[in-house]
Amino acid sequence: MWRDAVVVGGKDLRVEMHSRVTTTQVAPYAILVLLLFGFAFDQNHAILSQAAPGLFWMAVLLCSMLAVQRSFALEAADGARDGLRLSGLDPAGIFLGKAAAVALQLVILEVVLGLGIAVLFGTTFHNPALLVLSAAAATVGLASAGTLYGMVAAGLRVRETLLPLLILPVVAPVLLGATQAWMAALGLTTADGWRWLTLLVSFAAIYVTFGVLSFSVLVEEA
């Protein structure tokens, strides 16, 4: 399973390195979203720095849609999905590989967006350990839930419109937990941020487990 995950994840990342869609299209889109949030709040610095964690994770959420759609668009052309199905790779390995590739792209986007909120919204970081751990758990949760639903919608004619409807409500707990943990990590609230990390880790564990268990059914039917 792990070897297959490395094969699939490596394949997706190599395709991404050649096409550079994440760096040339998704990352600029992420910065654009931050700029638009700034316009929407009329460049009110106090509101923007207070809302920075929520806006950051909202931007990550929107970018994760693009990353997941891109991940499964790779398999749509030239019967690549049939090739994947007939390759004999362990479906759980395919899930883990694709989720890991999406997660790595999200990490790059989070670094870009982190720099973006520091520069554009004047955010300062207080608790790096909580910040990094909650971001890691949230990223795993987003990538695994996104990959699971990406496979559910793969091959459907309406996948572009259906995917956000399926994913966004499901990952709402990640938005909530990550925003609250980051608010604590940025010193914007006195609430205990570590409690929210528990929610994020639980969410990630549930979706990774469910993805590993159910991906064989979805790969078979995609």
Next chain:
Amino acid sequence: MVMVRRMLEYRGTGDRVTRILGLVTLVLVAVTAWLGLVVSPPDKVQGQLVRLIYVHPAAATACYVGFGLCAFASLAYLWPRTRSRRWDRLAAASAEIGVVFCILTLVTGSIWGRPAWGVWWTWDARLTLTALLLAVFLGYLALRRTGGDPDSRAKRCAVVAVVCALLVPVDHEATTWWQTLHQGNTILRPNPLIHGWQLLTMLISFVTYGFLFAWLLVHRYRVEVLEDRFEDEGYEVAIAERRAEGGVVTIGPSPVLSESLSVSTQKAGQS
């Protein structure tokens, strides 16, 4: 009596048993309305607002049952030994009824919240999770409408239903796990918060909603059977029609489909 006899003789999508189930449900709805609006006294604190507890908690419970049943049927479909289209139909029917009761829960809660809390909506854990529950099952219903091979669709939907239903216990326990504005358990506690006619009416409302749920489920399941049949035989019917236009004699579709098609053709001709 004549009306009851006519209702029993009416030949719709139901049979005698389901018509009796429908009549019992109707009577129970009337009894609940009478108890809730006439017999049950106003509350000392909430006044007339208390009457919404004869609608809201039972609707929420029916919503949980609908989504829970959907998850159970989906698991049964995913399990190779029990895989059958019946489970898929049951999942579809129960999810749709769950969504109806979920909307009813949110609407009645909002109506209660306006005078009690001063707002139509507040970002409380229970309310937010219920809204999320509705959103994820609306996504599930959208997925069901994507068409394609029925077995493939059933498997995709079954996986999604199981994931969606994970929210049900979280939503139910929200008032225990988080400090919420929404009140906690009213009945299932050592000292129930309501007594007398209020308690009795509330318990009867649960029974009424149980019957209503069962009646709706039976009929929605039958519609699902007809939809499946239409999908399975629709292609055959289309080919038969094209051949008939060319004067080629073919094996006809099922009587139900033939009848429905001839009715629709007549209507189209009239219009």
